[in-house]
Amino acid sequence: MDQAKIDYMQFKTFTNKLLSYPSDVRLKINNRSKEIKAFVRLTSIKLPDCEYWKIRFTDDSYMLIMMADQEVYYSDNYTFWAKEVKDIHIGRKKNLTFRGKHFVLGNKDDYQFVIEMVHGSPLDIEGECRFSDYFPIKGEKEFFSLGWLSRTGKRADIYCKLISLENISIIDSKHLEKGLSLQ
Numbered sequence: 001m002d003q004a005k006i007d008y009m010q011f012k013t014f015t016n017k018l019l020s021y022p023s024d025v026r027l028k029i030n031n032r033s034k035e036i037k038a039f040v041r042l043t044s045i046k047l048p049d050c051e052y053w054k055i056r057f058t059d060d061s062y063m064l065i066m067m068a069d070q071e072v073y074y075s076d077n078y079t080f081w082a083k084e085v086k087d088i089h090i091g092r093k094k095n096l097t098f099r100g101k102h103f104v105l106g107n108k109d110d111y112q113f114v115i116e117m118v119h120g121s122p123l124d125i126e127g128e129c130r131f132s133d134y135f136p137i138k139g140e141k142e143f144f145s146l147g148w149l150s151r152t153g154k155r156a157d158i159y160c161k162l163i164s165l166e167n168i169s170i171i172d173s174k175h176l177e178k179g180l181s182l183q
Contacts, residue, residue: 015067025038046109107132127150131145
């Protein structure tokens with residue numbers, strides 16, 4: 001079996017377990033235990049067929065899962081505001097520099113909406129928002145999205161880095177007794 005098929009199967013197994021038992025699952029990410037506080041399935045106006053998931057953990061870290069690309073991004077900080085980027089520049093400046101890295105505008109003036117609130121409260125995770133995405137010009141894959149929450153008007157910025165599934169494991173689930181393999 002080629003590596004692409006193995007990676008696809010690992011990704012599907014991982015995402016299926018998250019979706020099936022979100023309230024019961026504990027993860028280990030970069031050797032740190034994580035419990036899911038809130039989990040939402042999302043899409044956007046400009047890319048309606050590109051579902052993505054945002055998961056906020058009880059320690060205020062989060063994971064972004066891009067379903068179509070089969071990519072997982074992670075950050076230790078869910079609550080984040082890129083103060084260096086002024087509101088008037090979001091979606092208008094083609095190039096931004098953030099933390100010494102150069103980013104290019106990739107998805108201008110989009111609107112995120114909720115497909116499903118999978119777990120937790122809508123007050124614990126972002127829902128609808130207006131945003132623009134920026135991507136690194138070179139270097140490792142990162143996700144830098146800047147925008148405003150529809151409910152409050154407050155900034156809803158995210159900055160996370162691509163993480164390998166090798167650095168993520170499901171370490172606990174009430175469904176282990178029922179024979180669900182977590183490896």
